[in-house]
Amino acid sequence: MSITIKRLSKFYGKTQALSEINLNIQTGESVGLVGLNGAGKTTLLKTIVGLIINFDGEVLINDLPAMDRMARLSTSFLPEDFSPPLYLTGYDFVSYMLRLSGGNLNQSEVDEFADTLELQVNVLSQPIRTYSKGMRQKLGLLAAMLPDTEIIILDEPLSGLDPGARVVVKDALGTLRKKGKTLFFSSHILTDLEEIADRLVIIHEGKEIFDGKPEELRSYGGRTLEDAFLHVIRSNRTS
Amino acid sequence: MSRIGIVCIYTLQEVRRDRLFWGFVPLMLFVIAFTFFMRETSIVAGAEALNRSYIALSALAAAVFIVLLVVSSMYREIDSKAIFMVITKPIARHEYILGKFIAFSLISAGIIIIFFAGALVLGVGPAKPLAVHYILCLFEQLVMIMAALAITLGLRSLPSSILGVAGFYIIGHSTKKMVDIGMHMASAWVPALKVFYYLFPSLSLFSAQAAVLEQGPVSWTDIFFPVGYAALYLAILFLIIVIDIRKRDF
Numbered sequence: 001m002s003i004t005i006k007r008l009s010k011f012y013g014k015t016q017a018l019s020e021i022n023l024n025i026q027t028g029e030s031v032g033l034v035g036l037n038g039a040g041k042t043t044l045l046k047t048i049v050g051l052i053i054n055f056d057g058e059v060l061i062n063d064l065p066a067m068d069r070m071a072r073l074s075t076s077f078l079p080e081d082f083s084p085p086l087y088l089t090g091y092d093f094v095s096y097m098l099r100l101s102g103g104n105l106n107q108s109e110v111d112e113f114a115d116t117l118e119l120q121v122n123v124l125s126q127p128i129r130t131y132s133k134g135m136r137q138k139l140g141l142l143a144a145m146l147p148d149t150e151i152i153i154l155d156e157p158l159s160g161l162d163p164g165a166r167v168v169v170k171d172a173l174g175t176l177r178k179k180g181k182t183l184f185f186s187s188h189i190l191t192d193l194e195e196i197a198d199r200l201v202i203i204h205e206g207k208e209i210f211d212g213k214p215e216e217l218r219s220y221g222g223r224t225l226e227d228a229f230l231h232v233i234r235s236n237r238t239s
Numbered sequence: 240m241s242r243i244g245i246v247c248i249y250t251l252q253e254v255r256r257d258r259l260f261w262g263f264v265p266l267m268l269f270v271i272a273f274t275f276f277m278r279e280t281s282i283v284a285g286a287e288a289l290n291r292s293y294i295a296l297s298a299l300a301a302a303v304f305i306v307l308l309v310v311s312s313m314y315r316e317i318d319s320k321a322i323f324m325v326i327t328k329p330i331a332r333h334e335y336i337l338g339k340f341i342a343f344s345l346i347s348a349g350i351i352i353i354f355f356a357g358a359l360v361l362g363v364g365p366a367k368p369l370a371v372h373y374i375l376c377l378f379e380q381l382v383m384i385m386a387a388l389a390i391t392l393g394l395r396s397l398p399s400s401i402l403g404v405a406g407f408y409i410i411g412h413s414t415k416k417m418v419d420i421g422m423h424m425a426s427a428w429v430p431a432l433k434v435f436y437y438l439f440p441s442l443s444l445f446s447a448q449a450a451v452l453e454q455g456p457v458s459w460t461d462i463f464f465p466v467g468y469a470a471l472y473l474a475i476l477f478l479i480i481v482i483d484i485r486k487r488d489f
Contacts, residue, residue: 088253
């Protein structure tokens, strides 16, 4: 068992961000998390990686509490709208993340991974402040993938990327999936999720309202996956 | 290498490429230029005006510079969410803080050494009192760095953090004056005022300006009490940060 979430609830003041979430993600599964803005997706991901520590319920990574240092050894995280430290170079940042994970920079391995993300090697020697948004996102993904952790948690990994970059990143996630990594990531783009995820989890107003395969979601009707998603949302909408 | 060392090294890597860091060069030139200006225009004797100005300005410039560096760097790391990728690694949050503190302390030591060297070249005072004074300045910087880290992590807003640290600096240099005023008003307040003096940051402890300017007696033992005070204050500030950051959601 990779990730176990039991009766997870989280309040921000009087606002309930998560309500009694129960979720199990097995080793090697690729699970997509989807919901409207403000549904609680980022809050859920943050509790798994130990950024949020004040919550009710239990979050376990390989049977260890999520805040445990050993649990974090097996996890990588890429936040939403993330920007690496501007004055480091790409190599510096990747090396920083690798060393914190207990590894070392292997330049040829970094170059190989960078190539799969279509991140040019000469760019990695430049300061990050010269990078475009797409390049920073790819660098973040590179830094999340390289430590070779068992579990990779990504918050909106495809956000802000042009169509070409989205294809490249989806291919990279597909490769990770084939390698047996456990992926848990959020996205607003259901068709992208359908391509990479074995399973979809829908969160609405802090509650888990769907957990199943993409084809099971399609059975809710409509021409597209978005139609089915909206049908699920509307049928669970609280007054 | 320990994770504290890793955070320290990459913080130094980042800071050395930060344009704000290289603003130290014009700052140093400004301090020197201003002290010569004061020598030419002051009503006190030229050399005395230069010495007073250099001592005062170098301490102020070093404090302002290192605080701006700490606050801007930490704020940028929080605002860009780069901190999320670091603290989700197998590193304790207090190790992250220590790594940052050591990095900025090393930078501060470099700045103090440069100002000390400048004081020697300009002939501001004898070497031993100058060395004592700048060692005390360094410990003041260390307290300011820890305060800046605590305030920036707590407030997570650039203007609020700058104002907060400025307030800490002003209170730190005002406690002695406030206590002196209080002591003249009512002798019964003396014990309470002494507690106030040591409880609040008493940054005026970290100065041997009088010994430098008046060439009074000074001993290496003069640094023992301020250093011990700084160590205690640093430990308290660090404890506050650790207690806060361990319970804080990001």
